[in-house]
Amino acid sequence: MSLPHAILTALLERPSSGLELTRRFDKSIGYFWSATHQQIYRELGRLEAEGYVRALPAEQPARGQKKRYEVLPAGRAELARWTSASQDPKPHRDALLLRLRAAAVVGTGGLKDDLRRHLELHRRQLAEYEEIERRDFPPGKDSTEDRLRHLVLRAGIDLETFWTQWLSHAVKELDGLPGAEDTAD
Amino acid sequence: MSLPHAILTALLERPSSGLELTRRFDKSIGYFWSATHQQIYRELGRLEAEGYVRALPAEQPARGQKKRYEVLPAGRAELARWTSASQDPKPHRDALLLRLRAAAVVGTGGLKDDLRRHLELHRRQLAEYEEIERRDFPPGKDSTEDRLRHLVLRAGIDLETFWTQWLSHAVKELDGLPGAEDTAD
DNA sequence: CGCCATTGTGCAACTAGTTGCACAATGGGT
């Protein structure tokens, strides 16, 4: 139940319209909390109904009209409450690990190619994060806000580093294995 | 849409009743694909209806009765198909990173304690994985199946290692920061 | 001027996962 809080955070960083939010969710925030535009519009409606955000008044509130939202004090308070409240980690779900485990039973046929593909995707993501780090966090930028945001980015970088290493290892390991016995019935 | 495949994998490793499956999902498989007993029972019903598994016949098919399920050939084929089909990685969702980012805007009050708590949880999980590695994968156990399962376990170990390191670093960083300014309005 | 691709907003239906409860059988204690 964190999408509303992700939106509040994004709106506090900068008041935006639904579409702008959607774009920003495709970058930065979306790296660890993704959302489609449909989710975002729906949630903006709810947040407005609850008095957490409001639409900045526009002359023409017609349909295909840009509506910018800003966070109200109640929204900021709610975000602060949520942020500091203790939360249990959600259980992981990783389909790739599950498939590898299944492959131990039904054979590794076909899986190897997909591992390679994932490796490539993670390499790309890692490169993107490193580019962001270079661009947004040059030495010297270390206000409190910068340090915290940098910390989040470091998590992304280290995670992608882990995945590229593990996947490289996995691919190598599968290459050394007997291979695709009983792939399908 | 992988719960049915997680269940098929578990049942191929060993035919089980709903409750046995539930227990095994609290260990091993559940480490990367968690499920509650309610989900499992519901899914077993579906898998049976689709002809992927069947209940081993018991004398008294009454209510509080153990029912053991086994995988049918169609189920194995479906699992093999799913395992080797290419799948895109699901977008991540990590509430802790989101909260950290929110904290850059609304202050870090309260968050630090929870980071420490999470650090402790990840340390415990890491220790558990390492114990499993010692117990189940002594040197020499390296059949194809063992190698694949070990690979999965390694992913778990490396992930928990990452989290403990990152969280240690994050806690240290927060300690050096001005602290809980505008925590709540 | 009219067409139509693009931008921006949104609803509705569906799927997956979670929470809360119910209830039968079993087996040990009194």
Place this chain on the structure above:
DNA sequence: ACCCATTGTGCAACTAGTTGCACAATGGCG
């Protein structure tokens, strides 16, 4: 013999996330 805690199975309702579509405004192009 009876109680009741534990084990095992399951339904129903709810919440969150995804997919598919719809439709208005804008602006460039023939």
